[in-house]
Amino acid sequence: RKEVEQDPGPFNVPEGATVAFNCTYSNSASQSFFWYRQDCRKEPKLLMSVYSSGNEDGRFTAQLNRASQYISLLIRDSKLSDSATYLCVVNVGGGKLIFGQGTELSVKP
Amino acid sequence: DGGITQSPKYLFRKEGQNVTLSCEQNLNHDAMYWYRQDPGQGLRLIYYSQIVNDFQKGDIAEGYSVSREKKESFPLTVTSAQKNPTAFYLCASTERGRRNTDTQYFGPGTRLTVL
Numbered sequence: 001r002k003e004v005e006q007d008p009g010p011f012n013v014p015e016g017a018t019v020a021f022n023c024t025y026s027n028s029a030s031q032s033f034f035w036y037r038q039d040c041r042k043e044p045k046l047l048m049s050v051y052s053s054g055n056e057d058g059r060f061t062a063q064l065n066r067a068s069q070y071i072s073l074l075i076r077d078s079k080l081s082d083s084a085t086y087l088c089v090v091n092v093g094g095g096k097l098i099f100g101q102g103t104e105l106s107v108k109p
Numbered sequence: 110d111g112g113i114t115q116s117p118k119y120l121f122r123k124e125g126q127n128v129t130l131s132c133e134q135n136l137n138h139d140a141m142y143w144y145r146q147d148p149g150q151g152l153r154l155i156y157y158s159q160i161v162n163d164f165q166k167g168d169i170a171e172g173y174s175v176s177r178e179k180k181e182s183f184p185l186t187v188t189s190a191q192k193n194p195t196a197f198y199l200c201a202s203t204e205r206g207r208r209n210t211d212t213q214y215f216g217p218g219t220r221l222t223v224l
Contacts, residue, residue, distance in 0.1 A: 004151075034213075041220075042217070042218075043199055043215035044152070044215050046212060091211050095157060095211065096167075097211070097213055098154075099144075099152040101150055102151055
Protein backbone atom coordinates (compact mmCIF):
# COMPACT_ATOMS: atom_id res chain seq x y z
CA ARG A 1 0.00 0.00 0.00
CA LYS A 2 1.35 3.44 -0.90
CA GLU A 3 1.94 5.84 1.97
CA VAL A 4 -0.17 8.52 0.29
CA GLU A 5 -2.81 7.65 -2.28
CA GLN A 6 -4.92 10.02 -4.32
CA ASP A 7 -7.92 9.65 -6.61
CA PRO A 8 -6.69 8.56 -10.01
CA GLY A 9 -7.41 11.19 -12.63
CA PRO A 10 -7.91 12.91 -14.83
CA PHE A 11 -10.98 14.85 -13.77
CA ASN A 12 -12.61 16.67 -16.70
CA VAL A 13 -15.19 19.22 -15.56
CA PRO A 14 -17.00 22.21 -17.08
CA GLU A 15 -16.39 25.74 -15.87
CA GLY A 16 -18.43 26.50 -12.79
CA ALA A 17 -18.53 22.91 -11.59
CA THR A 18 -17.67 21.77 -8.07
CA VAL A 19 -15.01 19.09 -7.87
CA ALA A 20 -13.63 17.12 -4.93
CA PHE A 21 -10.32 15.30 -4.59
CA ASN A 22 -9.64 12.64 -2.01
CA CYS A 23 -6.43 11.44 -0.44
CA THR A 24 -5.67 8.71 2.09
CA TYR A 25 -2.50 8.21 4.10
CA SER A 26 -1.19 5.17 5.91
CA ASN A 27 1.00 6.59 8.67
CA SER A 28 -1.18 7.34 11.68
CA ALA A 29 1.64 9.39 13.21
CA SER A 30 1.53 11.90 10.35
CA GLN A 31 1.77 15.39 11.70
CA SER A 32 0.66 17.88 9.09
CA PHE A 33 -0.97 17.91 5.70
CA PHE A 34 -0.94 20.05 2.59
CA TRP A 35 -2.36 20.44 -0.89
CA TYR A 36 0.01 21.62 -3.60
CA ARG A 37 -0.78 22.61 -7.15
CA GLN A 38 1.55 21.73 -10.03
CA ASP A 39 1.19 23.19 -13.50
CA CYS A 40 2.55 21.30 -16.50
CA ARG A 41 6.36 21.21 -16.47
CA LYS A 42 6.56 23.54 -13.46
CA GLU A 43 7.40 23.16 -9.80
CA PRO A 44 4.71 22.41 -7.19
CA LYS A 45 3.33 25.41 -5.34
CA LEU A 46 1.60 25.38 -1.99
CA LEU A 47 -2.15 25.75 -2.35
CA MET A 48 -3.13 25.36 1.27
CA SER A 49 -2.25 23.67 4.52
CA VAL A 50 -4.91 21.38 6.01
CA TYR A 51 -5.86 21.87 9.63
CA SER A 52 -7.83 19.54 11.86
CA SER A 53 -10.84 21.83 11.93
CA GLY A 54 -10.91 22.15 8.18
CA ASN A 55 -10.09 25.39 6.43
CA GLU A 56 -11.33 27.47 3.57
CA ASP A 57 -9.58 29.88 1.23
CA GLY A 58 -11.97 31.47 -1.23
CA ARG A 59 -13.28 28.75 -3.53
CA PHE A 60 -11.06 26.08 -1.96
CA THR A 61 -11.95 24.03 1.11
CA ALA A 62 -9.67 21.44 2.69
CA GLN A 63 -10.73 18.91 5.30
CA LEU A 64 -8.88 16.40 7.44
CA ASN A 65 -10.27 13.29 9.09
CA ARG A 66 -7.55 11.82 11.31
CA ALA A 67 -9.67 8.86 12.41
CA SER A 68 -10.12 7.72 8.81
CA GLN A 69 -6.69 9.01 7.71
CA TYR A 70 -8.31 10.94 4.92
CA ILE A 71 -7.84 14.41 3.43
CA SER A 72 -10.03 16.16 0.90
CA LEU A 73 -9.92 19.25 -1.29
CA LEU A 74 -13.09 20.84 -2.65
CA ILE A 75 -13.00 23.39 -5.44
CA ARG A 76 -16.18 25.37 -6.05
CA ASP A 77 -17.06 27.36 -9.16
CA SER A 78 -14.14 25.90 -11.17
CA LYS A 79 -12.20 28.27 -13.42
CA LEU A 80 -10.18 27.44 -16.52
CA SER A 81 -7.12 28.56 -14.56
CA ASP A 82 -7.72 25.79 -11.99
CA SER A 83 -6.55 23.23 -14.57
CA ALA A 84 -3.46 21.62 -13.04
CA THR A 85 -2.33 18.58 -11.10
CA TYR A 86 -3.16 18.62 -7.39
CA LEU A 87 -0.74 16.91 -5.02
CA CYS A 88 -1.64 15.66 -1.56
CA VAL A 89 1.33 15.92 0.81
CA VAL A 90 1.81 14.43 4.27
CA ASN A 91 4.47 15.33 6.83
CA VAL A 92 5.43 12.03 8.49
CA GLY A 93 7.88 13.61 10.92
CA GLY A 94 11.66 13.82 11.01
CA GLY A 95 11.56 16.54 8.38
CA LYS A 96 10.20 14.18 5.75
CA LEU A 97 7.24 14.82 3.46
CA ILE A 98 5.52 12.18 1.35
CA PHE A 99 3.81 13.21 -1.90
CA GLY A 100 0.86 11.50 -3.53
CA GLN A 101 1.03 10.77 -7.22
CA GLY A 102 -1.25 13.71 -8.01
CA THR A 103 -4.72 14.12 -9.48
CA GLU A 104 -5.02 15.96 -12.77
CA LEU A 105 -7.85 18.43 -13.22
CA SER A 106 -8.92 19.80 -16.58
CA VAL A 107 -11.57 22.53 -16.56
CA LYS A 108 -13.27 23.02 -19.93
CA PRO A 109 -15.20 26.06 -21.22
CA ASP B 110 13.85 38.73 -3.95
CA GLY B 111 13.94 35.70 -1.69
CA GLY B 112 13.66 32.30 -3.25
CA ILE B 113 15.18 29.06 -4.41
CA THR B 114 17.19 28.92 -7.60
CA GLN B 115 18.19 25.85 -9.55
CA SER B 116 20.53 25.72 -12.46
CA PRO B 117 20.62 24.87 -15.21
CA LYS B 118 16.97 24.64 -16.29
CA TYR B 119 17.77 22.01 -18.94
CA LEU B 120 20.78 19.71 -18.93
CA PHE B 121 21.88 17.12 -21.44
CA ARG B 122 24.59 14.60 -20.67
CA LYS B 123 26.03 11.50 -22.21
CA GLU B 124 25.53 8.18 -20.50
CA GLY B 125 28.30 7.39 -18.04
CA GLN B 126 29.05 10.99 -17.09
CA ASN B 127 28.54 12.41 -13.63
CA VAL B 128 26.61 15.66 -13.47
CA THR B 129 26.00 18.14 -10.63
CA LEU B 130 22.76 20.08 -10.24
CA SER B 131 22.86 23.34 -8.35
CA CYS B 132 20.37 24.48 -5.71
CA GLU B 133 20.68 27.76 -3.79
CA GLN B 134 18.26 29.42 -1.39
CA ASN B 135 18.32 32.81 0.33
CA LEU B 136 15.32 32.17 2.54
CA ASN B 137 17.43 31.29 5.58
CA HIS B 138 15.77 27.88 5.70
CA ASP B 139 17.54 25.16 7.64
CA ALA B 140 16.24 22.14 5.76
CA MET B 141 16.74 21.39 2.07
CA TYR B 142 15.54 18.52 -0.11
CA TRP B 143 16.05 16.89 -3.49
CA TYR B 144 13.22 15.13 -5.30
CA ARG B 145 12.91 13.38 -8.58
CA GLN B 146 9.73 13.40 -10.67
CA ASP B 147 9.06 11.10 -13.62
CA PRO B 148 6.23 11.70 -16.11
CA GLY B 149 2.79 11.11 -14.61
CA GLN B 150 4.22 10.35 -11.18
CA GLY B 151 4.54 12.05 -7.84
CA LEU B 152 7.75 13.31 -6.27
CA ARG B 153 10.20 10.83 -4.81
CA LEU B 154 12.70 11.91 -2.16
CA ILE B 155 16.38 11.44 -3.03
CA TYR B 156 18.23 13.15 -0.15
CA TYR B 157 17.47 15.73 2.48
CA SER B 158 19.45 17.83 4.92
CA GLN B 159 18.08 19.39 8.07
CA ILE B 160 21.26 21.19 9.03
CA VAL B 161 24.63 22.15 7.59
CA ASN B 162 27.14 19.30 7.29
CA ASP B 163 24.46 16.66 7.78
CA PHE B 164 22.16 14.86 5.34
CA GLN B 165 20.02 11.74 5.14
CA LYS B 166 19.12 9.34 2.36
CA GLY B 167 15.61 9.46 1.05
CA ASP B 168 13.73 6.68 -0.66
CA ILE B 169 15.78 6.54 -3.88
CA ALA B 170 19.31 7.65 -2.93
CA GLU B 171 21.20 5.01 -4.93
CA GLY B 172 23.28 6.57 -7.67
CA TYR B 173 23.12 10.07 -6.18
CA SER B 174 25.31 12.06 -3.80
CA VAL B 175 24.93 15.41 -2.03
CA SER B 176 26.85 17.83 0.16
CA ARG B 177 25.73 20.56 2.53
CA GLU B 178 28.74 22.72 3.28
CA LYS B 179 26.74 25.95 3.45
CA LYS B 180 23.23 26.67 4.65
CA GLU B 181 22.33 28.27 1.33
CA SER B 182 23.53 25.49 -0.97
CA PHE B 183 22.62 21.82 -1.47
CA PRO B 184 24.10 20.49 -4.74
CA LEU B 185 23.09 17.09 -6.08
CA THR B 186 25.42 14.89 -8.11
CA VAL B 187 23.87 12.32 -10.41
CA THR B 188 26.51 9.65 -10.83
CA SER B 189 27.02 7.12 -13.59
CA ALA B 190 25.70 4.49 -11.15
CA GLN B 191 22.19 5.90 -11.46
CA LYS B 192 20.56 3.53 -13.95
CA ASN B 193 17.81 5.78 -15.25
CA PRO B 194 18.77 9.39 -14.56
CA THR B 195 16.55 11.16 -17.10
CA ALA B 196 13.94 13.02 -15.02
CA PHE B 197 12.76 16.34 -13.62
CA TYR B 198 14.77 17.21 -10.48
CA LEU B 199 13.27 19.51 -7.89
CA CYS B 200 15.00 21.15 -4.95
CA ALA B 201 13.01 22.40 -1.98
CA SER B 202 13.55 24.06 1.36
CA THR B 203 11.46 24.15 4.46
CA GLU B 204 10.16 26.96 6.57
CA ARG B 205 9.08 26.00 10.04
CA GLY B 206 5.84 27.84 10.70
CA ARG B 207 4.17 28.80 13.94
CA ARG B 208 2.14 25.60 13.88
CA ASN B 209 5.26 23.57 13.18
CA THR B 210 3.83 22.77 9.78
CA ASP B 211 7.10 22.59 7.83
CA THR B 212 5.80 24.37 4.74
CA GLN B 213 7.97 23.37 1.82
CA TYR B 214 8.92 25.67 -1.08
CA PHE B 215 10.32 24.55 -4.42
CA GLY B 216 12.83 25.78 -6.93
CA PRO B 217 11.90 25.82 -10.64
CA GLY B 218 13.54 22.46 -11.31
CA THR B 219 16.16 21.04 -13.65
CA ARG B 220 15.23 18.73 -16.51
CA LEU B 221 18.05 16.25 -17.00
CA THR B 222 18.22 14.20 -20.16
CA VAL B 223 20.85 11.52 -20.51
CA LEU B 224 21.54 10.56 -24.10
